[in-house]
Structure formats: C-alpha cells, structure tokens
Amino acid sequence: TTLGQARPVVGSHLRVGEGLLPTSAPPPQLLHVAIVCAGHNSSRDLNTLVKSVLFYRKNPLHFHLVTDAVARNILEMLFHTWMVPAVGVSFYDLEELKPQVSWIPNKHYSGLYGLMKLVLPGALPPDLARVIVLDTDVTFASDIAELWALFAHFSDKQVIGLVENQSDWYLGNLWRNHRPWPALGRGFNTGVILLRLGRLRQAGWGQMWTLTATRELLTLPATSLADQDIFNAVIKEHPGLVQPLPCVWNVQLSDHTLAERCYSEASDLKVIHWNSPKKLRVKNKHVEYFRNLYLTFLEYDGNLLRRELFGCPSPPPPGTEQLQRALAQLDEEDACFEFRQQQLTVHRVHISFLPHEPLPPRPHDVTLVAQLSMDRLQMLEALCRHWPGPMSLALYLTDAEAQQFLRFVEASAVLSARQDVAYHVVYREGPLYPVNQLRNVALAQALTPYVFLSDIDFLPAYSLYDYLRWGGGTRRTPGKYVVARETSGPHLVLCPLLLRRYHEWPRGHAPTDYARWREAQTPYRVQWAADYEPYVVVPRDCPRYDPRFVGFGWNKVAHIVELDAQEYELLVLPEAFTIHLPHAPSLDISRFRSSPAYRDCLQALKDEFHQDLSRHYGDAALKYLTALQQPPGPA
Template sequence: MTVVADIYELWAMFRQFNKKQAIGMVENQSDFYLGEKRWPAIGRGYNSGVLMYNIYLLKKLNWPKLWSASTKRAALDYGSTRLADQDIINTVIKENPELIFEVPCVWNTQLSDRTLSESCYKQYKVKIVHWNSPKKYNVDNKDGEYFRSLAVGFQEYNGNLLRKKLQFCNNVPLSAPRNDSIDDICSEFHGLSNMHWRTILFFREYKYVAVENDITFVAQLSFDRLQTIEELVKAWPGPISFTLYVSDPELLKSIAFITNSEILKDRWNVAYHAVFKEGDVYPINILRNIGLRNVQTQFVFLADIDFYPSNDLYETLIKYITVYGSLKNKALIVPAFEIQKFVNQLPTDKKRILDGLNDKSIIPFLSMIWAPGHTPTMYNTWRNSTKPYKVKWEVDYEPYIVVRSDVVQYDENFIGFGWNKVSHIMELEAQNYEFIVLPDVFIIHKPHTPSYDLGRFRTSSVYRLCLRLLKEEFIKRLNKQYNRNFAYHNTSAMLPYIRRRKRHNRVIDFSSTTLETNTDYPNATE
C-alpha cells in the first residue's frame, strides 16, 4: 500500500460513524464476489486492505463469538475461504449490514488484474494505492506506470525528512541558548547517545533453535559492506546478528540482495536489523548495542564484518565455553591477523597462519600501524601454544572477544573512528575481567577501502580534540564508577583558551595547538 495523503483524515472519519457502525471499509473494486461459489457479501463486497475498527463497539457485540458463528455457518455451505479474513468479514457484514460504514473509494484504490478502480481515481484524488494482486507492482493496468511512479518515489525517499517538521508546545522556547564553549564544537559526540534512531528490528524473519552454550556472531555494517556478509554466513553456521546502517533506498536494496542470494535466502538464523542514516556520523557503538541487545543466545562473539573466521571457529568456541562454564567475568580472545600479500585463498587453519607469519605474508592485525591495539595478545606465545593462556590488559587494547550476552554495553558517545572498541575493553578491565587467549582459533581481516570517519580523524584537528575530550570524560566515569585509577591527559586546561577564541573570532583552527596528539592509530591505511 502507498499512502499519499494525511492518514489523520482517515482517522477523523470515525466521527462519521453512527452508533451501530463498527467497521469501516472500501467497496471491493472488482466483480470477484459476483462470481459463483463465493462466500456471501453485499453486492461487490468490501476489501479488507484498509480496515477501520470501533473496538469499543465490537467488544460490546462480542466480536469473537459473532465472527466465529458466521464463519461456521458459511463454511458448511461454501467450504474453505478463498480470500481468508476478507471472506469472513464480508460474511459477517452480510448477516449484520448495520455494522458497515462505507469508506470513500479513494482510501483503498485497488490495482488487481480485474480492477474497476478507474471510475474512482479518474473522478477523485487518490489517498491510498493498494497493490492487491500477487503480481504487486507488475500488475497489468493501463494506468499502472503512474501508480508505480508513486511507489518508487516513496521507496527512494529519505524517511528521516518526515521527522523534520517539529511540533512544539506553547510557551516552550524552540532552542536552548547557545553556550560559547567546547560543548558547541563537540556537540555531535555528546548528542548521539540521547538521540532516538529510526530503527527496524528483525526486518527479515528470524528463526532460532536453542543449542547449549550457543554463540551469536555480532557485527554491524554500512551498505557498502553488504556483499561481505555472504562469506561470513558460509563460514559461521551458528546464529548471526547484523545491524545495518542504511538509508531507506539502501534498505530495500539490502532486502533484495538477501532475498536473491543463494547463500543468504535460506539462512533463517541470521538476524537483520536496520538503523536509518542520520547526518554525517557513523554511530558504531549504537549499532553494536542494538545487535547485542537483541541476541537470543547466552554468549556472543563481538567482532567486525570485515573478518573471516578460521575453520570450525563456531564449533570450537562452543567447546571452550563448555570448559569455562558461564564465562562470568571472563573474555575469550580470538587472535586477529591480516594479509600482507595477495592470496587466492585465505588461510583457515593454524598451520597456514604460522607459515604466513614465517614468510611475513601474514602479520598480527594492525601490528605495523597500531601495535597497542593487539600486542597484549602475545602473538609469539600463541605461535607455540596448545592451551589457552591469560594475558593482562594494557592501555588501548582492543581484541575481539567471546563473552556472555549480558556483558556491559558499548559507550554510545563514541562514534565513527577512534576508541569505540578500546573503551569497551577498558570497561571490562575496570570490572576485573580475565582475558584468555585461545590457541587454535583466529580471524583474518579482509582489506577494504578507508571509511569516511577515518578520513575525518586524519584531517580534522577538531575531531581529534573532541575525541580526546570524550576519552577523558569516559575514563573519569570509569574511575568514579569502579573506584579505579586509570590515567588520562587533562585537556580541559585548554578550554578557556578555546572559549576565548570562539567568542572573539567565531572561527577556530586547532592546527597550531598541541592538541594534534593522535587519539588512535594516525597512519592507518584502512
């Protein structure tokens, strides 16, 4: 259905119902009910595409008993329904004609193969277009192109624009007074966690059969990474959670891609969630939390979309969980690697990883450009290890981990590039987690083009400043909440200087300040 009018007009029509009318419907715009062996209907009957119910009156009439009694009588004479609920409702109306309020035809302009709707839309302005044919948009109708253009127009629409017309209460100022401070400059970092994101959970059917000690692979992605999910789905037979950051048209394309993929179309243990794009930022930790909050397994593997699992990773992780039990305050680390040279096939077992490490075609993930991120995993120990081993947390550590699904959520103030995973691991350290490296599993990073947010981090000193301030706020919170003493650099001493510059010059250039200090890995190529 394509709604091309203000739906409130339809709601307001309830005021026209008399005291006995409980159901509002548009007349069926075909001769279906005039054929032989049809369920009873008044004339052409009524189409159930748009239904208005006076629930209060239906309750007084004992609606469950009313429709079931009519259905039983009709079924004895006419057999099974052909149009399901529509046949049943029409039978009830045939026996109780006082219930029906006839809604104007424009509120359900029906486009079946045998439609008679032309007499309606040629005379009046259409309010709702109803593609009530199994062919949907491919229906054979001489005016079909016009109506298809309406549907396509809405599909290409940015749904967030529908939220731009704000309603304000009387006597409430439209906006708070601006504060000439760093808060204005870094507002995008501080405002996102309180923002209401337009979200669709499980936009495709999800079926899950419980397995003991089961694990969900949790990842988030943007539309340009969509094709990478096929390889991951092939390599991970267990449940998966994907949270997509998309525009409205991108969501439709994503659904089409999944539906038509031979790999994806029959995998029902993959949960797909959609968060709609808003502004220029990538709310990475918000996406992660949406996936994390909606898993149905006791354990999760918190990873990224651009990694390929080792052989039997899913089954092996379940075995380790069986050994370690509930994983209370424990995080199992899956070591991450990256390819240095082009290969036809990614390594899937430890022997090939070791061969690659020896000839330097494989290296520990980010070891060339951001060593603190994964060095604490102790890759030299991993080479010869046959048993899990514990490692100590260090500053900026960001491994990929298996934990309980009730693990603390990611800090949603971290957006785009920089410290989004580091902060989560740091909070686990604050909660006294044990970090345990697994000796016979791994993931391989698949190269991809640099993200927009990485570009902003590299080129914008303001972005880096705001991220550094956010880090300080985060660490202060951890110290207070968990009675810890994590160190941080005090950037706040610069704030009076920043305020003065903003107040007098209105333009700020931080390129000459000492705040260029890198927040994450500055020379990253991806």
C-alpha cells in the same frame, strides 16, 4: 494533489497568535487506527504504511497494533526509537485472541491472522468508540483525517464503513463452479474499514458474526478471503449495518479488479491497496503512478516525520524532554559539537529487518556480533561461509539503502539460505558513524549465552565457531575455555588478530604475545595494556560499548578497558584466530588522519571517559590514567 505538491515543510513551526493560526482554534481530534501485524515481512509493510500516514497527517494519532511476539518485538523498538510527536501505540496479543477465530477453516494466504479483524470490537478498549482499521498493504495518498471525517455520514444504524469490492469475485462468475461466500452485489473489501465500536458492541457483533460463519460453513468448506468473506456474509443478512465509502479510499490493485472505473485521474485517489501477492507487478493503466508513490514512501527518510504538529500541543514522546535538555546544553561553537550531538542522537532502529529462524540456544553457543554500512555489504557472503553459527548484525543505512540491502540478500544464494542471521537496521542520521551504538544494538539482540565481538572486515577461521563451542579443540567439556569455570571472575576469550598492518599499531595487539600463541598448546592468560583492542568472546550480559565514541578511534579500546575494570580475565586460545580483510579507508578514518581538530576531540572524549571511569570504579581505575598520555589509537 500529487505527492510533490503535498509535501510539508519539515522543521517549520507555526506559533499561535502570529496571524498564522486563530488563537481560538480547537485542538485537532485524536484519531485511532487499528492494524493486525504478524511476522517480519508484515512489520516492514507496516513501517511503509505508517510513513505514508504520518506524511500527510495533521492530527495526533494512536495506533492499536494486534501482533504476534515477533512483530511486537520489532515494532516496540521501532516506535520507541522513532520518537514521533503526537503518536501513541498500544499492543494486543494475537495469541490471546487466536481461540476466537482458530475454529474457522481459512484458505487465504494470510492464514489465521487474516481473521483477526473480526474480534477487534471485543479486543480494543471498551471506551474506544471509533477506529479506522487498515491492512498493512495499503498506502495513503492523503490526510487520514479526511477518512475519519466520513464517520459523520453514518446513519444511526450504520456501524461499518467499507468500499465496494472492485472485482467480480463475489458475483461467482470468475470460473466454473466458483462458489464465493454470500455478499451484497459485488460485496465489500475489508482492506480499509471504519468501525463504530460502541454501536457494534451494542448490536452484539461477536454473536452476530459467529452465528453467520457457523451457518455458512455448513455448506462451504472454508473462507477464501478470510475476514472479508464473513464481513460480507453478515452484511448480506443485515445490509443496514454498512455505510458504503467512496471508492477512492480503497483503490484495489490486482489483476482481476475494476479499480480504474473508480476514478478519473490517478491523483484523485486517497488510499492504494496492494491486495495482490504480486504487489508492484499488477496490471493497471496507472500502475507506474501507484508504484512510484509506494516506492517514495518505502524509501522515504522517516527521520523527517519527527516534526511536531502545527497548533497541536501534545505530550512529547518518552525520553524526549531529557534529550532536548541535553541537546540544549551543547555549545554550537564547541569544536567538538558534532561529536557530542552525534552521541545524543536517538537513531530509529528496525530490529530483525529480515525473516530469520534462530535455533533454540544451546549450552555454550556463540553468536558473532558485528556492524557495517552499505559500503561493506560485499563482505557478508564471505563471513557467512566462514562462520556457520548464529550472527547478529547491525547495519547503518538510510531508508533507501535498506531496500537495496533487502534486494541484495534476496539475490544472494549464500545469504538467502541462512536462517540464523539476524539483520538489524539502524537508520542513518548525523555526520559521524555511531559505531558503538550499532554494536550495542547487535549485542542486545544476540540470543546465545556467549558472543564473539567482531567487526565486519574480519574473517574468522573456518573452524573457529566449532572450536569455541567445543572447548578450544580439546576433548574436554564443550565450551570449557569460554566458560572458564576454573577461574573466580568473569572471563574473556581472545581471538588473535592476524593482519598485515600489525607493526603499524603494535600497542593494540602486542599483549596477545603472538610468538607465544604460535607455539601454545593450551590457553594462557595475558594482562591488559593501554590501547589493547583484542577481539573477544564474552558472556552475552557483558558491559555495553560506550556510545560517546563515534566516528573513528578508541571505541573498542574503551570497551576492553571497561571489561578489565570489571575484572574479566584475559585468556588466549591456541588455534583461534581471525583475519583482517583489506579495504579502502572510511571517511571517519580519513578525517582522523587529516584533521588535528578531530584528534583533539577524540582526546577530549578519552579524558571524559577516564573521569567517568574513576567516578565509577574509584582507585581501581587509576592504572588506566596512563592511557591519557598516549596518542589516540585505532578503533
């Protein structure tokens, strides 16, 4: 079937006993999938692969992910926030497994990671009997349970299921003096593998492939196709180990393949394998079909895959039950229902969406932290020119917008040259902008001792980064005014906000005392006041933003209140400033200005915030209650 024909009805539920499912139907079998994944780009590929698997699947799944530290950090957060029912994930450390394959010279672009599938039988749990092994560059076009069902065709001695290689590589006739590793005929491709782990272990798989590789490397300088060369050399010597799989389960797309002989209609295929660095530019008469299928899952809304499985009772993902109880307690007739629902929404988060190489944190170093949506992308280049230091940015995007953002960065000489900017995609869901949740994502990923909490529509002075790191422009100890060791409590450094609209909202910025700042030669302290919303530099472990504030209004003000309640001292630096860039009003600002109900809901959130503040800080929070009597201010 085509993708459109196979699309499930998201959100529908079938109950046993209503004539739709037999009451005696056995629960679907748990299927196990192993994938080796390292680095930022491979993590993005895995995200697309998983979406294609989840789209068609009808069974509970458990993913066994062999990762480096970068990929594990990304994928742990992604799966934790995805909250897909009937999906489990286990991680295995690549560093611990490296010594088993690091002795093998390998010319394949995947490097050492391309050899890791060889050690899976020993790395995976000893009680795991069967597993499907996948490359990250495959896309499913059918239910993975159909692939699992092919285990039933194995004989007692067959332990490895593979699709024949769809190129002439192992025939050795591609160019003069071409010497491939030994293989059975055309050999087999290892982008999709069925492994009977128990019997592989009994057969002594580890010793088997090690001896074969050692022998072949006496006459061959290195592997060219990583693990695939060694799998094929073993199968050449022990052909009874392999169960050939139908070729539609690994249609290999590269310029030198004969994939078109494998199927009569493009819709017959089951798995597309983009086994070429050229990806979507390979030559194939059906390449448009394949490209469209791949792009569909690349941009598919992963939130739609959170559906429960039909007739498959399974424990909910961690945190789901508590969340469902909280959602069930909401009153849909409440005028502020969408505010309360939005603050409970768990957004999928893909941290470190693009490769970045942060420098080792230096004493007193500062990361700029901000958040943005698609309509603010044009501000990134100017920000990168003004702030040469590290940045942690949270972007609120759909799956499709995330791909547009990727292309935007790749096409920008300014953005693509920066290796110290970390972009974290928070996938869009719900009607209101979750501004404080976005800030918290970016703040949590900052690596330096201090953070400059800014917004995307503010440009710091060109000198601000060095000024903050090196003690406010003096010859004193680097970072002195950030650290403020001469004071007893935690410290805030305020960056005055210079903008044309200052007189429209003086309450938000008047305590900074701009007249004094213009003449100041040394830092000076100021006092908190209601609705004060300065832009600040604080230690990385500062309080997080209150996620109840979504949309427009009081989200940053509440954070300053929390900082003041924890007795942070407010210090204004001379010569430090940031400039507001004019832009069209957001949808949430327009709603705030035009809707009395919107403003009433914001006031209700302020009331609840002050109540929680009083419960947490007691009498110390009494001074903040005066803010309840004031009209709600900006963010």
